[in-house]
Amino acid sequence: MTIEPITGRYVTVTVEDAPRRIYFEEAGRGRPVLCLHTAGADTRQWRHLMNDAAITADYRLIAFDMPWHGKSLPPEGFETQDYLLTTDAYIQTVLAVIDGLGLDRPILAGCSMGGRIALQLAALHPDLFSGFIAIEASDFQPAWYDIDWFHRPDGHGGEMGAALVSTNISPFAPEVERWNTLWMFMQSGPGVFRGDLSFYTQDDSLIGRLADIDTVKTPVHLIVGAYDLTCTPEDAKRTADAIAGATLAVMDKLGHFPMSEHPAGFRPYFVDALARMT
Amino acid sequence: MISQLHQMQDRLEAAPHLLRIGRLFSETVLLQVGADEYYLTFEKGHLVQIAPGPSKKTPYRFAFHTDADALSQFWGFRPAPGFHDIFGMVKIGRAKITGDILSLVKNLRFFKSFMALARAQEA
Numbered sequence: 001m002t003i004e005p006i007t008g009r010y011v012t013v014t015v016e017d018a019p020r021r022i023y024f025e026e027a028g029r030g031r032p033v034l035c036l037h038t039a040g041a042d043t044r045q046w047r048h049l050m051n052d053a054a055i056t057a058d059y060r061l062i063a064f065d066m067p068w069h070g071k072s073l074p075p076e077g078f079e080t081q082d083y084l085l086t087t088d089a090y091i092q093t094v095l096a097v098i099d100g101l102g103l104d105r106p107i108l109a110g111c112s113m114g115g116r117i118a119l120q121l122a123a124l125h126p127d128l129f130s131g132f133i134a135i136e137a138s139d140f141q142p143a144w145y146d147i148d149w150f151h152r153p154d155g156h157g158g159e160m161g162a163a164l165v166s167t168n169i170s171p172f173a174p175e176v177e178r179w180n181t182l183w184m185f186m187q188s189g190p191g192v193f194r195g196d197l198s199f200y201t202q203d204d205s206l207i208g209r210l211a212d213i214d215t216v217k218t219p220v221h222l223i224v225g226a227y228d229l230t231c232t233p234e235d236a237k238r239t240a241d242a243i244a245g246a247t248l249a250v251m252d253k254l255g256h257f258p259m260s261e262h263p264a265g266f267r268p269y270f271v272d273a274l275a276r277m278t
Numbered sequence: 279m280i281s282q283l284h285q286m287q288d289r290l291e292a293a294p295h296l297l298r299i300g301r302l303f304s305e306t307v308l309l310q311v312g313a314d315e316y317y318l319t320f321e322k323g324h325l326v327q328i329a330p331g332p333s334k335k336t337p338y339r340f341a342f343h344t345d346a347d348a349l350s351q352f353w354g355f356r357p358a359p360g361f362h363d364i365f366g367m368v369k370i371g372r373a374k375i376t377g378d379i380l381s382l383v384k385n386l387r388f389f390k391s392f393m394a395l396a397r398a399q400e401a
Contacts, residue, residue, distance in 0.1 A: 144369060155384045163386035167365040171356040226359045229369045
């Protein structure tokens with residue numbers, strides 16, 4: 001029998017003038033690292049790193065489910081709303097969680113849309129963080145698919161979404177972790193993946209803000225997988241090149257969900273990233 | 279190519295989980311490899327006919343167009359980025375999907391899994 005060191009609790013914060021009951025998990029002690037999941041998924045993407053005793057000996061890893069995701073319920077009245085995530089709402093949520101948990105200048109590590117918002121926060125609220133690890137993150141990605149495919153009454157959005165994102169998983173990923181990663185997308189609530197993609201594929205406001213990022217005050221490190229066809233190494237390089245002082249690592253054998261699809265392959269890149277947050 | 283398609287047909291019949299996923303898929307798909315056409319007719323997830331073209335009068339729901347080299351790479355063990363997935367091949371410009379793409383998306387796991395049935399399992 002194994003009981004993992006990860007603990008989960010709830011915190012209620014205010015976002016857009018309404019309460020959000022947020023589920024969060026944490027493990028370890030030391031310098032806080034706030035971890036953001038990708039679109040259409042939840043904190044489980046970070047499970048391997050949170051169970052890594054060598055990392056949690058020095059770092060307190062915290063991950064939370066965005067409202068509508070995982071174990072965080074949607075807000076009251078969701079049944080009459082069209083869920084469409086926005087940059088402002090996402091930023092408010094991250095800042096509310098930091099405040100609610102009393103985190104002192106955490107490192108912010110985000111993947112995909114979480115990486116996008118990490119770079120937004122690097123530009124807009126750098127003083128609240130001590131560093132940024134932007135994984136599979138770029139300035140902007142227009143959709144190469146129709147986001148409305150993933151919320152319709154005559155199809156299962158979760159299964160279709162999982163089949164779509166399987167494009168971005170490396171063939172080097174262990175099969176068990178490939179399918180664990182896809183399962184989260186299969187479980188995603190109706191319209192949630194679409195609503196996340198709306199933010200990710202339509203808001204290009206980061207492009208004009210990249211030059212505002214001061215990596216002397218707060219380091220920025222980007223990590224990208226060669227098998228990521230949504231945020232390609234070329235996309236990440238273009239983004240890193242637009243941020244003076246940002247660094248970039250390309251993972252030859254990984255895809256868009258590295259911490260979840262191939263934890264052993266991702267680990268050295270994450271450890272390296274943490275070491276750069278000084 | 280025909281031998282590989284028949285191998286895929288056999289492997290599909292030996293994969294009950296794929297037959298279950300494809301149980302609502304009864305369509306004809308055009309697989310175009312270079313100038314060669316293959317009309318694949320599925321019935322409730324079973325591949326019941328492999329008909330070489332060319333044909334201008336065979337209706338199909340959607341088509342996957344690619345070239346022999348790209349398909350060969352796709353079927354290799356641990357393909358290079360882009361060649362590891364049919365949508366990836368589209369993204370890197372080595373394939374094209376035409377026709378009723380929504381029909382494909384609704385059955386995407388089934389069709390992706392079917393197309394990968396000829397993939398080498400080791401180097």
